[in-house]
Amino acid sequence: MNRRHLLKTLPAAAAALQMPLRAAETAPKCRLRAALCAYSYRDALKAGTMNYNDMIRIAVETGMDGMDVTTYWFPDTSDSFLLPLRGNAYRNAMELYSIAVRTEMCQQLPEARAVQVENIKKWVDVAEKLGAGHVRVFGGNVPKGASEDEAAGWTAETLKRASEYAGKKAIVLGMETHGGITDRAETTVKIIRMVDSPWAGINLDIGNFRVDGYRQTELCIPYAVNVHFKTEISGEDGKKLPADWNRLLGMFAKAGYKGRLALEYEANAKAEETVPKLQRDLHRGVLKYSS
Numbered sequence: 001m002n003r004r005h006l007l008k009t010l011p012a013a014a015a016a017l018q019m020p021l022r023a024a025e026t027a028p029k030c031r032l033r034a035a036l037c038a039y040s041y042r043d044a045l046k047a048g049t050m051n052y053n054d055m056i057r058i059a060v061e062t063g064m065d066g067m068d069v070t071t072y073w074f075p076d077t078s079d080s081f082l083l084p085l086r087g088n089a090y091r092n093a094m095e096l097y098s099i100a101v102r103t104e105m106c107q108q109l110p111e112a113r114a115v116q117v118e119n120i121k122k123w124v125d126v127a128e129k130l131g132a133g134h135v136r137v138f139g140g141n142v143p144k145g146a147s148e149d150e151a152a153g154w155t156a157e158t159l160k161r162a163s164e165y166a167g168k169k170a171i172v173l174g175m176e177t178h179g180g181i182t183d184r185a186e187t188t189v190k191i192i193r194m195v196d197s198p199w200a201g202i203n204l205d206i207g208n209f210r211v212d213g214y215r216q217t218e219l220c221i222p223y224a225v226n227v228h229f230k231t232e233i234s235g236e237d238g239k240k241l242p243a244d245w246n247r248l249l250g251m252f253a254k255a256g257y258k259g260r261l262a263l264e265y266e267a268n269a270k271a272e273e274t275v276p277k278l279q280r281d282l283h284r285g286v287l288k289y290s291s
Helices: 003-026 038-047 052-061 079-091 110-130 148-167 185-195 213-223 245-254 271-289
Strands: 031-037 067-070 098-100 134-137 172-176 200-205 224-229 232-234 240-242 258-263
Touching: 031 038, 031 052, 031 245, 031 271, 038 052, 038 067, 038 271, 052 067, 052 079, 052 271, 067 258, 079 110, 098 110, 110 134, 110 148, 134 148, 134 200, 134 224, 148 172, 148 185, 148 200, 172 185, 172 224, 185 200, 185 213, 200 213, 213 224, 213 232, 213 245, 224 245, 245 271, 258 271
Parallel strands: 031 067, 031 258, 067 098, 098 134, 134 172, 172 200, 200 224, 224 258
Antiparallel strands: 232 240
16 A cells, blocks of 8 residues: 555544444443343242253343343352353353342341351352352341331441442442332332442342332332343332333433343243243343443
């Protein structure tokens, strides 16, 4: 290439270099990604007719961008189980971005809160080995005789201590909206604000609010670090209704949510026949609002 031709091509090259910048400036402020929650296949996992590698295969086949790994049916947490699972996920370009564990952080006695912190630490270590950046935890029930304010304080203390450990490993703890102390969005948000940590947020389960699910979901979105997307949601009167996914996706997009929406199927129809279609529907839905 001679010098004259090179000079002619420079303006076009410079313009090409500017294209990504302009695209970024006009990109939607939200970033929604569809994921699969392994709990959707709980009956098969419990019965042993499916395993976690099957979950990876299904997630890939249905266009999911990640998997929320409910750990209840892990045979153990040894390297001989965790590392091959992570390797298989990598070979299939599937991110095991989250694990879900059982906890009861709302404990009245200090020593009981300390036990919960240690339990969460153990699961943070498991998440690290799987390459997951998020751990779902539960707040638990309000102890008998305790006020909601007292219970919120105990939960916040436990979550704050656990998040200090998780943060050292760059892992976020998401407290699920799951009844008990997290029965109301207002209290859940209050706890997260008390913790005041970049390593703690809300695992927003849209189907677990007893009443007024859309309003409560909207209140939690700014604090959400992961979402469990359901086929049902509570109405203003507490009656369970089919979830309007288009309405919900619009809410998340408008709020600028950036993260995963993990399908968690809890209805009675057989998951193997129902969930793949729902996963594809969710995938199409997120593409409508986010690129």
